[in-house]
Amino acid sequence: MNCNEALVLISAAVDGELSITEEQHFLQHLSKCGECYSEFEEAQKTKMIIREIIVRFNAPQTLINSVMQLTSLSQKETS
Amino acid sequence: MDNPDPAHQRKYLQTHESLSPAEHQKQIEFQNEAVVHLNALYNYALHITMNPDDAADLVQETYLKAYRFFNSFERGTNCKAWLFKILKNNYINLFRKNSKEPGKVDYDLIKDFYHSIKDTRSDTTETDSDYFHSMLHEEVYQALLSLPEEFREVIQLCDIEGFTYEEIANMVDSPIGTVRSRLFRGRKILRAQLEGYARTYGFTTDTDQ
Structure with a gap:
């Protein structure tokens, strides 16, 4: 595997979505190529930055209530 | 507070009693x-x-x-x-x-959205809000929001929600290979932008120094 082939796989490698064969060849290349190895580390960091940066909200109480009610209401409708 | 309305209670009980x-x-x-x-x-x-x-x-x-x-x-x-x-x-x-047409990015909408969520978050702890109010957060978050929808969507489903490629493929009605290449391309765009901000704000993701 050369650098170009390895670079294409980095994104899927970060997600643990390489096939077994791909992973073998990919890891083999990383063990020999420092540049691709640091690219891989960068990609992992980017994934972490995205995870941290997205703001998580709590659903508003009114929505929670209506979803809870929904299940029993639609029950009445269908019965 | 008030006593529960007996009629309402009866109705509630009836609804539940009637369930098989x-x-x-x-x-x-x-x-x-x-x-x-x-x-x-x-x-x-x-x-x-x-x-x-x-x-x-x-x-x-x-x-x-x-x-x-x-x-x-x-x-x-x-x-x-x-x-x-x-x-x-x-x-x-x-x-x-x-x-709006798919794939079209509405930058005004993104800016408004960012500022409205920023306001609702102003009650968070100090460290959180310091970070949240920093320019870096704003620009990185907006960079993510500004990605064309087909890229942002898969990044969100993968990185934030932790779905597998197979699950995402099913959600967006595309082959796994398409999901894989959208993630690859979307991240490439995003990283180029992150690097731009990193340079502007003197923030670097490099470890080897």
Whole structure:
């Protein structure tokens, strides 16, 4: 595997979505190529930055209530 | 506060008494399997509609449908993925049909959305809000929001919600290979932008120095 082939796989490698064969060849290349190895580390960091940066909200109480009610209401409708 | 309205109580009891054991079982199962994902669904809806009211409508509609078709949910598979798929379809039916063209980015909407969520978050702890109010956060977050929808969507589903490629492929009605290449391309665009900001603000992700 050369650098170009390895670079294409980095994104899927970060997600643990390489096939077994791909992973073998990919890891083999990383063990020999420092540049691709640091690219891989960068990609992992980017994934972490995205995870941290997205703001998580709590659903508003009114929505929670209506979803809870929904299940029993639609029950009445269908019965 | 007030005494509970007896008529209301009676009605409530009647509704519940009239449930067959099977229906009651379905309700409990639905609470445990589906309703637990309400927050995740709401956050996803918020990020695709960029409007809290639309997001709430979308989630409510999703649960209504999910409950109606809960029998067709394949037990033992990922219920969260099943709900996201329903939400996605609802979104296309309710909002996308007659509004903006797919893939088109509305920068004003993104700016408004960012500032409205920033305001609602002003009650967080100091460290949090310091970070949140920093320029870096604003620009990186906006960079993510500004990605063309087909890229942002898969990044969100993968990085934030932790779905597998197979689950995402099913949600966006595309082959796994397409999901894989969208993630690859989307991240490439995003990283180029992150590097731009890193340079501007003297923030670097390099470790080897």
